Amino acid sequence: MVIRRLLTYLIPHKKALTWASFILILATFADVIGPVLVKVFLDQHLVPRSFDRGALIILASSYLGLNILSAILHYYQLVSFNEIALKIVRQLRIDVFSHVQNLEFKVFDTTPAGALISRITNDTEAVKELFVGVLAAFVQNVVFMLGVFVAMFYLDVRLACFCLILLPIIIILMISYRKVSTKVYRRLRQELSHLNAKLNESVQGMNIIQALRQEKRFRREFQTISNNYYREEMVNIRLEGLFVRPAVDLIYTWALIMVLNYFGFQSLTGPIEIGVLYAFINYLDRFFEPVNMMMERLSQFQQSFVAAERVFELLDDRRVTSKGSSVDSPGISQGKxxxxxxxxxxxxxxxxxxxxxxxxxxxxxxxxxxxxxxxxxxxxxxxxxxxxxxxxxxxxxxxxxxxxxxxxxxxxxxxxxxxxxxxxxxxxxxxxxxxxxxxxxxxxxxxxxxxxxxxxxxxxxxxxxxxxxxxxxxxxxxxxxxxxxxxxxxxxxxxxxxxxxxxxxxxxxxxxxxxxxxxxxxxxxxxxxxxxxxxxxxxxxxxxxxxxxxxxxxxxxxxxxxxxxxxxxxxxxxxxxxxxx
Structure with a gap:
């Protein structure tokens, strides 16, 4: 499995990953506590008009301190996760290059040089984005969403349970998008490989192209490949336009209506706490912010996933030269x-x-x-x-x-x-x-x-x-x-x-x-x-x-x-x- 193989590259960085995760949890805690402090201010001070200066200074200082702490912690966890990701991709790129050096010559005879270069550069770069922009973002957002649900349960257990219905809907949306987009991204990476192969061939043979006055012909061929890549890109854009933000915004609107209806019906039987209403709407907005980010990153994840498949396909190519045993190898002394x-x-x-x-x-x-x-x-x-x-x-x-x-x-x-x-x-x-x-x-x-x-x-x-x-x-x-x-x-x-x-x-x-x-x-x-x-x-x-x-x-x-x-x-x-x- 591609993801499992990618995660094996995390093993040498277990300590750094544990430390980065700890910082992330602290940063999430600082983010989640903020709306609770605002809720305390609304329900215990603003509504009853109780303005105890000492209590307000403590609340304001705590809120400001949490935001400053959150910014510092988010900076360090972002740098830590990205540093780990860059080290992983550096090792992956070295592994691919080392493997290519040991491939049999018939691989190079049948595979365009540009296609190999595309896998070593473009595809590994896409895998880098998987670690830097996707996995790190997914971890951060999942931890934050869990923190939001904990805070929701603290405020109102029944409404939090009701909001749990959103999770399977979002998961189904992600799975559906992933299934549909996999084929599109595979074709997209393939067309990019063709583009690089044609470009590499044309640049190396530019003197022949100019000598034979074939500039127009090669321009037409390159344009055909570019048009194929453009068409696949447009399919990808339409897919993202349908599944990513519009679909999530629709779910968010439905969830907001559900929360407002809950508090509306509750107000018919008794008073409601304004702070709780504020906190819930704030948490709902904060909950869908990482969902939107994850859906947008899911597009990047699919591209990276397909790129990783192509990289591992190259790494799994068993057509390597037989090196022989350096221990048992007899020396060449005479040259017969x-x-x-x-x-x-x-x-x-x-x-x-x-x-x-x-x-x-x-x-x-x-x-x-x-x-x-x-x-x-x-x-x-x-x-x-x-x-x-x-x-x-x-x-x-x-x-x-x-x-x-x-x-x-x-x-x-x-x-x-x-x-x-x-x-x-x-x-x-x-x-x-x-x-x-x-x-x-x-x-x-x-x-x-x-x-x-x-x-x-x-x-x-x-x-x-x-x-x-x-x-x-x-x-x-x-x-x-x-x-x-x-x-x-x-x-x-x-x-x-x-x-x-x-x-x-x-x-x-x-x-x-x-x-x-x-x-x-x-x-x-x-x-x-x-x-x-x-x-x-x-x-x-x-x-x-x-x-x-x-x-x-x-x-x-x-x-x-x-x-x-x-x-x-x-x-x-x-x-x-x-x-x-």
């Missing part, structure tokens, strides 16, 4: 890689395999190159080796041990990846390079930069290694970003290198420098190099030619050229149709 009859499909459909019976061995210190046309399965092999996707058919071994037995900590620390699309985080160049290891000194960062020959362009930057970068390193060229990624990988001192089109984003001049760095990087390390340009892998110990997920040829550069197969045709095409020498 074996693929034994590995087949794989991203969607789990056996009829749509990306890899089909892949088998090869990369011995320690060897460079194995993967070549082939787009979609042949090269990057998938790298993804499986990195543990981004679980192996479903066949087996991958590192140093003779199944990949599933290696913990993620061991695997990711000993296998260095340089992706085709260099990804840098907002921050400094030094911080990005230091991501490779938990603890790394500036000297080691500089050594990694020197190793990949990136010190020339970094030294020309105003702040050198401390140069701040925007999101994804947009202030640098693609070649510079790739050099930093190389330095980041080498700073981790991996045993195995995975180079996924590592030089694809580098210009010819920079590539020559990187090739020298790559030669040094590969020394003593097992390297899996995915290449589009065949000139970059001619010195590989083994070249695997992939076609439609299968290895169709294997050998050295010279051997594959001699076979005059697919590799030969690719080589001829890349060299302008010139025959091999």
């Amino acid at each position: 890689i074996e693929f034994n009859d590995v087949s794989f499909s991203y969607d789990g459909d056996k009829g749509a395999k990306v890899l089909k019976s892949i088998s090869f061995t990369a011995y320690p210190g060897q460079t194995v190159a993967l070549v082939g046309h787009t979609g042949s399965g090269k990057s998938t092999i790298a993804n499986l080796l990195m543990g981004f996707y679980p192996v479903t058919q066949g087996e991958i071994l590192i140093d003779g041990v199944s990949l599933s037995r290696h913990s993620h900590q061991e695997l990711r620390s000993k296998v260095g990846l340089v992706a085709q699309d260099p990804f840098l985080f907002a921050g400094t160049i030094s911080n990005n390079i230091a991501l490779a290891r938990a603890e790394i000194r500036e000297k080691e960062v500089r050594e990694a930069v020197s190793f990949v020959q990136a010190e020339d362009f970094i030294s020309r930057l105003p702040q050198g290694l401390q140069e701040p970068m925007g999101e994804r390193g947009t202030t640098l060229s693609s070649g510079q970003r790739q050099l930093i990624c190389f330095a980041r990988t080498m700073a981790g001192n991996p045993q195995i290198l995975v180079l996924d089109e590592a030089t694809a984003s580098v210009d010819t001049e920079t590539e020559e420098a990187i090739q020298k760095a790559l030669s040094k990087m590969r020394q003593g390390r097992t390297t899996i190099a995915i290449a589009h340009r065949l000139s970059t892998i001619q010195d590989a110990d083994l070249i695997l030619v992939l076609h439609h997920g299968e290895i169709v040829a294997r050998g050295t550069h010279a051997e594959l050229l001699a076979q005059e197969g697919l590799y030969y045709k690719m080589f001829i095409l890349q060299h302008g149709g010139k025959e091999k020498e």
Whole structure:
């Protein structure tokens, strides 16, 4: 149950919650006593015209003191409840973010980034409102309503019992509103998720949108989604307009008529106390004030409840990567890689395999190159080796041990990846390079930069290694970003290198420098190099030619050229149709 799971987050804050509740009870007591003091003044002083100065000073001082005390106590209980709520939501948001970091890559393949961001930001923000604005308000109002009923029973037991009829009516109204609104709010949150997903996609691909002059088309698509969200919002507003204040005001009017009729009929048989009449009407008004507030908060509660469902749905996603046991995990020392009859499909459909019976061995210190046309399965092999996707058919071994037995900590620390699309985080160049290891000194960062020959362009930057970068390193060229990624990988001192089109984003001049760095990087390390340009892998110990997920040829550069197969045709095409020498 969602509410039960949310309440479990209160357990670490039991002491603070008890203290805040105690302050709330004191504040409620101060609020409830006020009308009783006014009743005493009316019935014992104003009506009989008994103006004892000492008694009046005591009454006035008590009334004023209670109001001041109530204001102070309400301030402290409000701050206390909100502080607890903010701590709870902070922990919930951290839990969600931590869980998302451990999800399998196929979750990100099938779920728009904007939809995930919406759950982590918008939905957790709505849950925050549940704790800050809803649960705290509900507790305060319920305690206050109980205090009002206690005061009513003190004044007139029969009329208080009669007023109890209001409770089931209000509860039925709340339950009815909750049932009707749940579906509306679920659709509302879904449309908001679509809105964020579209916005995120459009902002990231703005250069393509403008280059292809598709601004009008994307504006129409965004407008369609915005219109859907608008329609759901209007349904929500109409629902609130019907169930919230108008319905409660109608019940309040009926209750007021009932109380006035009671005192009216009582006046026919004898005198009535004006103070009691005042106090009852005052308490009735005070009783419906929190009811109105709770009904208005109920709308917020429904939005928060649906948002919490979506958050817990994400937390309950069991598609997490298998981390392996860090205790039993064998170390990676040699770097021998074996693929034994590995087949794989991203969607789990056996009829749509990306890899089909892949088998090869990369011995320690060897460079194995993967070549082939787009979609042949090269990057998938790298993804499986990195543990981004679980192996479903066949087996991958590192140093003779199944990949599933290696913990993620061991695997990711000993296998260095340089992706085709260099990804840098907002921050400094030094911080990005230091991501490779938990603890790394500036000297080691500089050594990694020197190793990949990136010190020339970094030294020309105003702040050198401390140069701040925007999101994804947009202030640098693609070649510079790739050099930093190389330095980041080498700073981790991996045993195995995975180079996924590592030089694809580098210009010819920079590539020559990187090739020298790559030669040094590969020394003593097992390297899996995915290449589009065949000139970059001619010195590989083994070249695997992939076609439609299968290895169709294997050998050295010279051997594959001699076979005059697919590799030969690719080589001829890349060299302008010139025959091999």
